[in-house]
Amino acid sequence: MNSLLPGHRASPEVGVPRQGIPCRTHCSDAARCSMDDVVRWSGCSAAVALAMPQGPLAMRHLRPTTTLVHEHQRLDQLYMVSSGCLKLFTIDSSGFEQVTGFAMRGSVIGLDAIGTGCYTTSAVALEDASVCLLVRWSTPREQSMEGAFWPLLQFAAARELQLRTETQCQMAPASAEIRVVRFLLHFGQRQAATGYSDRRLRLPMNRRDIASYLGLAHETVSRAFTLLSREGLLEVGLRDVELIDPVSLRHLAHSTRGVPRSSAGLHEEARSAAGAVPLAA
Amino acid sequence: MNSLLPGHRASPEVGVPRQGIPCRTHCSDAARCSMDDVVRWSGCSAAVALAMPQGPLAMRHLRPTTTLVHEHQRLDQLYMVSSGCLKLFTIDSSGFEQVTGFAMRGSVIGLDAIGTGCYTTSAVALEDASVCLLVRWSTPREQSMEGAFWPLLQFAAARELQLRTETQCQMAPASAEIRVVRFLLHFGQRQAATGYSDRRLRLPMNRRDIASYLGLAHETVSRAFTLLSREGLLEVGLRDVELIDPVSLRHLAHSTRGVPRSSAGLHEEARSAAGAVPLAA
DNA sequence: CGAAGCGTTGAGTCCGCTCAACTAGCGTGG
DNA sequence: CCACGCTAGTTGAGCGGACTCAACGCTTCG
Numbered sequence: 290m291n292s293l294l295p296g297h298r299a300s301p302e303v304g305v306p307r308q309g310i311p312c313r314t315h316c317s318d319a320a321r322c323s324m325d326d327v328v329r330w331s332g333c334s335a336a337v338a339l340a341m342p343q344g345p346l347a348m349r350h351l352r353p354t355t356t357l358v359h360e361h362q363r364l365d366q367l368y369m370v371s372s373g374c375l376k377l378f379t380i381d382s383s384g385f386e387q388v389t390g391f392a393m394r395g396s397v398i399g400l401d402a403i404g405t406g407c408y409t410t411s412a413v414a415l416e417d418a419s420v421c422l423l424v425r426w427s428t429p430r431e432q433s434m435e436g437a438f439w440p441l442l443q444f445a446a447a448r449e450l451q452l453r454t455e456t457q458c459q460m461a462p463a464s465a466e467i468r469v470v471r472f473l474l475h476f477g478q479r480q481a482a483t484g485y486s487d488r489r490l491r492l493p494m495n496r497r498d499i500a501s502y503l504g505l506a507h508e509t510v511s512r513a514f515t516l517l518s519r520e521g522l523l524e525v526g527l528r529d530v531e532l533i534d535p536v537s538l539r540h541l542a543h544s545t546r547g548v549p550r551s552s553a554g555l556h557e558e559a560r561s562a563a564g565a566v567p568l569a570a
Numbered sequence: 571m572n573s574l575l576p577g578h579r580a581s582p583e584v585g586v587p588r589q590g591i592p593c594r595t596h597c598s599d600a601a602r603c604s605m606d607d608v609v610r611w612s613g614c615s616a617a618v619a620l621a622m623p624q625g626p627l628a629m630r631h632l633r634p635t636t637t638l639v640h641e642h643q644r645l646d647q648l649y650m651v652s653s654g655c656l657k658l659f660t661i662d663s664s665g666f667e668q669v670t671g672f673a674m675r676g677s678v679i680g681l682d683a684i685g686t687g688c689y690t691t692s693a694v695a696l697e698d699a700s701v702c703l704l705v706r707w708s709t710p711r712e713q714s715m716e717g718a719f720w721p722l723l724q725f726a727a728a729r730e731l732q733l734r735t736e737t738q739c740q741m742a743p744a745s746a747e748i749r750v751v752r753f754l755l756h757f758g759q760r761q762a763a764t765g766y767s768d769r770r771l772r773l774p775m776n777r778r779d780i781a782s783y784l785g786l787a788h789e790t791v792s793r794a795f796t797l798l799s800r801e802g803l804l805e806v807g808l809r810d811v812e813l814i815d816p817v818s819l820r821h822l823a824h825s826t827r828g829v830p831r832s833s834a835g836l837h838e839e840a841r842s843a844a845g846a847v848p849l850a851a
Numbered sequence: 852c853g854a855a856g857c858g859t860t861g862a863g864t865c866c867g868c869t870c871a872a873c874t875a876g877c878g879t880g881g
Numbered sequence: 882c883c884a885c886g887c888t889a890g891t892t893g894a895g896c897g898g899a900c901t902c903a904a905c906g907c908t909t910c911g
Contacts, residue, residue, distance in 0.1 A: 332685070379739055382824045387739045401735060404613070404728035409735055439720035446727035447685035453734040454682060454690055458660055458668045460742070461785030465899070496858065504742030506900055511859055527858075527908095543663045746867065776889065787868055792891055808890075 321345050322371045322421050330369065330395035333444040340437045346421040351375075351414035357398060360411040364402035364426050367442070370394055372483075373418020374493040377410045378501070388501040390456070391415075391476070391494065394483040397423065397445040415493040459542075460504060468503045469513040471542045473523075473530060490530045602626050603652045603702050611650065611676035614725040621718045627702040632656075632695035638679060641692040645683035645707050648723070651675055653764075654699020655774040658691045659782070669782040671737070672696075672757070672775065675764040678704065678726040696774040740823075741785060749784045750794040752823045754804075754811060771811045 324341045348371070351357060357368065360379055375392040389410055392398055398420065402408045424438050459471045473490060481487030492499070496514075500507035514530075517523040522538055524531040532538055605622045629652070632638060638649065641660055656673040670691055673679055679701065683689045705719050740752045754771060762768035773780070777795075781788040795811075798804040803819055805812040813819055 379735065381739055385743075387742060389735050389738050401728050401731040404725050404732060409732050439724065442724060443720065443727065444685050446724065446731065447682050450682040450727065450730060450734070451685060451690050453731070453738070454660065454670050457670050457734070457738070458662060461668060461782075462666075495856090501742075507857090508859080508901085509899060512899095515859075777891095778889085788889090789869085789891080790867060793867090796891075 321348060326371070327369055327421065327423065328441060330371070331397070331441055331445050332395065332448060333441050337437075337440045337444075341441070342437065346423070348419055348421050351418045351420065353414055353416050355414045357412040357414065357420065358408045360408055362408050364399060364406050364408060366425055367397060367399040367423040368420040369423050369445075370396045370398065371419045371421050374415045375412045375418055375420075376415050376494060376498055377412050379410050386501060388494075388498050390452070390502070391498075393479050395445075397442065397449070399426075400442065400446050400449060403442075415498075465503075465505050465509045466513045466516060467542060468505065469499070469510060470517065470522075470538050472499065472503060473532065474535075474538060474542055477532065488532045488535060490532070492528050492530060602629060607652070608650055608702065608704065609722060611652070612678070612722055612726050613676065613729060614722050618718075618721045618725075622722070623718065627704070629700055629702050632699045632701065634695055634697050636695045638693040638695065638701060639689045641689055643689050645680060645687050645689060647706055648678060648680040648704040649701040650704050650726075651677045651679065652700045652702050655696045656693045656699055656701075657696050657775060657779055658693050660691050667782060669775075669779050671733070671783070672779075674760050676726075678723065678730070680707075681723065681727050681730060684723075696779075746784075746786050746790045747794045747797060748823060749786065750780070750791060751798065751803075751819050753780065753784060754813065755816075755819060755823055758813065769813045769816060771813070773809050773811060 323345055324343055327346065328337060328341070349357075349368070351373065357375060358366075370392045371394060373393075375396075375398070376388060377390040377392055377398075378386050378388045380386055392412060398412050399408060401410065403426075424442075455475075459475075460468055463471070476492070477487040477490050480490060485491070496510050497507045500510045503510065514523065514525045518525045522532075522534045522541070524533055604626055605624055606616075608627065609616060609618060609622070630638075630649070632654065638656060639647075651673045652675060654674075656677075656679070657669060658671040658673055658679075659667050659669045661667055673693060679693050680689060682691065684707075705723075736756075740756075741749055744752070757773070758768040758771050761771060766772070777791050778788045781791045784791065795804065795806045799806045803813075803815045803822070805814055
């Protein structure tokens with residue numbers, strides 16, 4: 290049951306990575322990255338790349354469990370993830386960790402710190418990862434130089450805000466299985482955006498991280514996995530998940546809260562708008 | 571029990587506002603706003619105001635239930651709220667409304683649309699409100715003119731991201747009463763930032779909106795209100811809440827999930843950091 | 852080998868949702 | 882004028898799902 294899925298692209302790397310192994314196969318294509326890469330990964334229009342300073346960016350490679358930035362630390366750099374996956378989290382006043390997201394290729398780390406000047410979330414690598422140094426923020430005199438970065442940063446911030454809204458919408462009112470399904474589908478989309486399969490997922494985080502992110506107990510996440518596996522919708526390994534029946538999964542992810550019995554709680558205008566405009570999957 | 575709190579600043583306006591009444595007392599100080607106001611409300615440093623175009627900004631007044639922007643609508647304007655409160659929400663695929671936030675003075679509406687070019691949340695006024703038109707986004711040729719706005723927008727986006735992180739942290743793993751308490755404290759802070767009392771809150775949204783925002787049933791929110799009222803921590807009116815015992819409330823908001831029994835789930839480094847740096851209340 | 856962490860599974864409890872009924876305020880229209 | 886409908890808010894009864902606690906297998910690491 291827990292056997293690794295054969296043919297998975299990342300299968301030779303499955304399992305807890307060792308600190309000693311230098312780099313992983315899928316890191317090789319991100320050993321260096323240019324400004325064009327950054328703009329492309331961000332999803333921004335290529336036009337903004339023209340105004341940006343060219344040349345390769347400084348890179349930083351991260352071993353698993355390496356902390357890139359600390360919560361409450363002074364903002365000095367903005368990073369963009371070029372490979373691997375990082376866990377974003379905060380420590381609440383009672384000492385517990387709350388996972389707030391997972392950063393993958395194209396995610397900018399440090400955007401939330403622009404306001405206060407301090408990072409508000411810690412970022413730690415879940416696997417071998419590499420980030421490129423987008424902007425050095427320490428010296429105010431360079432702020433003029435950064436002018437070309439504004440569109441890119443603003444775009445990244447907008448995308449991040451959109452992601453948060455989506456997260457907020459999908460997590461608040463759903464059962465545990467549905468949250469897990471949505472998480473998997475969404476994570477598959479993001480993984481697909483970096484060139485991997487969107488059906489054979491490699492989960493670099495453990496169950497506890499998923500549970501914290503979804504606001505569930507880790508036992509509940511585990512139970513949801515086995516339940517969905519028994520239903521024939523998933524095939525679950527320790528660090529791999531294959532989406533056996535994506536159609537049913539998507540249907541499950543959309544059908545929540547039972548059926549809307551009446552129009553209570555619906556805005557007529559909003560409802561008509563929702564009916565007219567096809568929702569992005 | 572449901573009597574209005576005497577002496578509340580907004581008490582003469584309590585109840586469902588009528589469409590016919592022209593403007594409310596607390597709107598008068600925001601009939602017009604300058605770029606200095608905008609920069610100040612945003613919390614940005616005053617230095618950026620110097621580079622901005624001066625002169626009064628175009629304003630738009632909103633009656634209750636007026637929709638400022640529609641989800642999926644083409645981005646054409648960025649607004650900043652100058653008075654009143656707007657509800658931000660999306661309609662999910664099953665037609666239900668999910669409240670994603672409440673915009674008050676200083677909130678920029680439309681930031682999340684910069685990426686895709688379409689608003690991702692609808693914004694509707696919960697009371698008489700006024701917004702100023704920050705940037706017209708429709709014509710790309712003006713993008714150069716908007717250069718001075720970048721720092722302001724980036725700052726606002728960062729603050730919004732921070733707010734979302736906070737929301738995400740505080741909502742995921744807590745009981746209903748604690749969520750309500752946190753919501754009230756946070757809302758009081760934001761209300762205090764606009765010049766009102768942080769102990770006598772006026773809630774422009776109804777219970778259902780709060781419930782949707784917190785991911786609860788509206789009956790549960792109602793029960794939490796009465797419970798906290800019976801405990802002597804709150805005094806609850808229909809649209810008013812007075813925080814009788816802020817100290818206990820804050821204590822309640824912080825003490826969640828019981829006590830951390832062991833160091834399970836704790837990062838030592840992060841824990842020490844959390845211990846060293848005083849958390850923002 | 853023992854210790855520690857991850858993942859899974861089971862048993863029991865409790866919190867929050869669902870459904871329902873009731874009150875109060877407001878607007879409409881006979 | 883009052884009846885009526887609608888919405889918001891509150892309260893109760895019952896149930897189900899998720900958490901808590903516990904135990905166990907497995908792997909990794911010192």
